[in-house]
Amino acid sequence: MEWFNALLADNRIFTPNTIGFYWEGLVTTTQLVFLSLLVGLVLAVPLAIGRSSRHRWISLPIYVYTYVFRGTPLLIQLYIIYYGVVFFDGIQETFLWPMLREAFYPALIAFTLNTAAYTTEIFRGAIKATARGEIEAARAYGMSQSLMMRRIILPSAFRRALPAYGNEVIFMLHASAIASVVTLMDLTGAARFVYARFYAPFEAFLFAAAIYLCLTFAILFFFRWLEKRLLAHLRPQSG
Amino acid sequence: MLDLHGYGPRLLEGAGVTLQLALLSLILSIVLGLLTASAKMSRSWLLHKVATLYTTVIRGVPDLVLMMLLFFGGQMALNVLTDMIYDRFGVDWYVNLNAFAAGVLTIGFIFGAYMGETFRGAFMAVDDGQIEAGKAYGMSPWLVFRRIRFPLMMRHALPGLSNNWMVLLKTTALVSVIGLTDMVRVAAEASRATHEPFTFLLPVAAVYLLIASVSEWLFVRLQKRYNVGFGEH
Numbered sequence: 001m002e003w004f005n006a007l008l009a010d011n012r013i014f015t016p017n018t019i020g021f022y023w024e025g026l027v028t029t030t031q032l033v034f035l036s037l038l039v040g041l042v043l044a045v046p047l048a049i050g051r052s053s054r055h056r057w058i059s060l061p062i063y064v065y066t067y068v069f070r071g072t073p074l075l076i077q078l079y080i081i082y083y084g085v086v087f088f089d090g091i092q093e094t095f096l097w098p099m100l101r102e103a104f105y106p107a108l109i110a111f112t113l114n115t116a117a118y119t120t121e122i123f124r125g126a127i128k129a130t131a132r133g134e135i136e137a138a139r140a141y142g143m144s145q146s147l148m149m150r151r152i153i154l155p156s157a158f159r160r161a162l163p164a165y166g167n168e169v170i171f172m173l174h175a176s177a178i179a180s181v182v183t184l185m186d187l188t189g190a191a192r193f194v195y196a197r198f199y200a201p202f203e204a205f206l207f208a209a210a211i212y213l214c215l216t217f218a219i220l221f222f223f224r225w226l227e228k229r230l231l232a233h234l235r236p237q238s239g
Numbered sequence: 240m241l242d243l244h245g246y247g248p249r250l251l252e253g254a255g256v257t258l259q260l261a262l263l264s265l266i267l268s269i270v271l272g273l274l275t276a277s278a279k280m281s282r283s284w285l286l287h288k289v290a291t292l293y294t295t296v297i298r299g300v301p302d303l304v305l306m307m308l309l310f311f312g313g314q315m316a317l318n319v320l321t322d323m324i325y326d327r328f329g330v331d332w333y334v335n336l337n338a339f340a341a342g343v344l345t346i347g348f349i350f351g352a353y354m355g356e357t358f359r360g361a362f363m364a365v366d367d368g369q370i371e372a373g374k375a376y377g378m379s380p381w382l383v384f385r386r387i388r389f390p391l392m393m394r395h396a397l398p399g400l401s402n403n404w405m406v407l408l409k410t411t412a413l414v415s416v417i418g419l420t421d422m423v424r425v426a427a428e429a430s431r432a433t434h435e436p437f438t439f440l441l442p443v444a445a446v447y448l449l450i451a452s453v454s455e456w457l458f459v460r461l462q463k464r465y466n467v468g469f470g471e472h
Binding site for chain 2: 067068071072073074075076077079080083087173174175176177178180181188191192195199201202205206208209212213216217
């Protein structure tokens with residue numbers, strides 16, 4: 001800790017106190033992004049299967065959902081949920097209210113619904129791209145629809161979706177910056193606070209930008225590594 | 240009927256701001272994108288490095304953070320500059336950074352990086368033989384660009400361009416945070432004042448969907464135009 005204090009000794013802005021703000025902001029951002037991606041992913045799998053269904057009464061409502069959530073700004077969705085949650089009748093009497101009153105949960109809901117919409121479309125594209133021969137082979141083995149989905153279509157679709165999903169993860173990290181608009185102290189919120197307190201826009205925002213850049217690269221390398229492992233069978237054979 | 244509590248005209252004005260902002264930033268981003276793509280494909284080592292740094296950094300940082308950095312930081316840089324002018328020349332000159340101009344510059348600057356990547360891929364997809372044919376006809380480099388390289392490149396760039404435009408359109412909503420009165424800001428203000436968030440936010444969301452749908456239609460038509468001579472696509 002001593003070297004850390006020595007490092008920060010000669011400056012006005014980056015005191016251990018402000019670094020603490022950034023650290024807490026980083027934790028909030030990570031929680032928000034990780035949780036919304038996780039829940040969004042879980043929601044997206046059945047939605048993508050439904051979206052690929054031949055029955056219009058299943059696929060059409062899902063299409064409307066993804067169209068609306070992908071066609072409007074996340075900020076609007078956040079505002080609607082943040083300001084609108086009060087108006088659900090009786091919600092103030094339920095056990096959920098103390099949670100929903102804070103900005104974290106409305107933001108989490110908005111981000112989750114948003115990423116679920118994008119991820120659904122990514123998966124649908126991947127499911128649609130399944131080779132016909134694989135499906136025919138599964139049918140020839142007498143597999144049922146659900147077994148074929150579980151053993152043949154989904155495993156290969158997940159792999160095909162990987163590069164696009166990596167982009168979605170980065171997109172979500174960047175989109176999470178708007179959580180600061182509804183008073184959440186995420187990484188951007190911390191930067192705004194430091195800016196307002198010291199009137200130092202360059203230091204405050206460049207520091208946050210550098211952290212975001214590092215996170216982006218970490219995600220990028222993780223997905224490259226994952227692709228290398230999981231998509232090895234698609235690479236041209238050498239030797 | 241929808242009761243907007245007298246916010247109707249301001250919402251309409253806000254929609255105008257959103258649309259102008261989006262279109263002007265689109266133009267700026269296309270110009271920057273073409274420059275970036277040229278720099279990336281140029282033989283100059285320095286230009287290539289600068290362009291790569293630009294596209295990498297911009298695409299690695301959230302729009303909102305960049306926007307605040309350029310808006311608040313830009314104001315501070317301007318203040319320092321005007322103070323210097325005052326000290327040196329005694330001219331009292333104060334510039335307040337206009338939120339609209341800052342919005343256009345920032346969004347254009349951000350999306351220039353995305354456009355650069357789109358255009359670079361599209362330029363590389365153009366068949367070299369076509370360009371050689373142009374040169375063989377004695378066309379100047381500019382004429383080759385205008386008549387051959389650009390129209391052929393657009394065919395490959397349009398899907399990416401359309402995608403970038405849709406993201407750009409939604410990004411304009413963020414300018415409400417740095418103080419520009421676009422339709423999102425009016426709607427958010429009205430929601431807080433009247434405690435009727437749905438009355439204002441849902442129509443604004445519908446306007447975004449409308450703009451997106453109209454642009455989708457336009458892009459399909461453009462795609463058809465640039466695909467002339469390439470058969471079914």
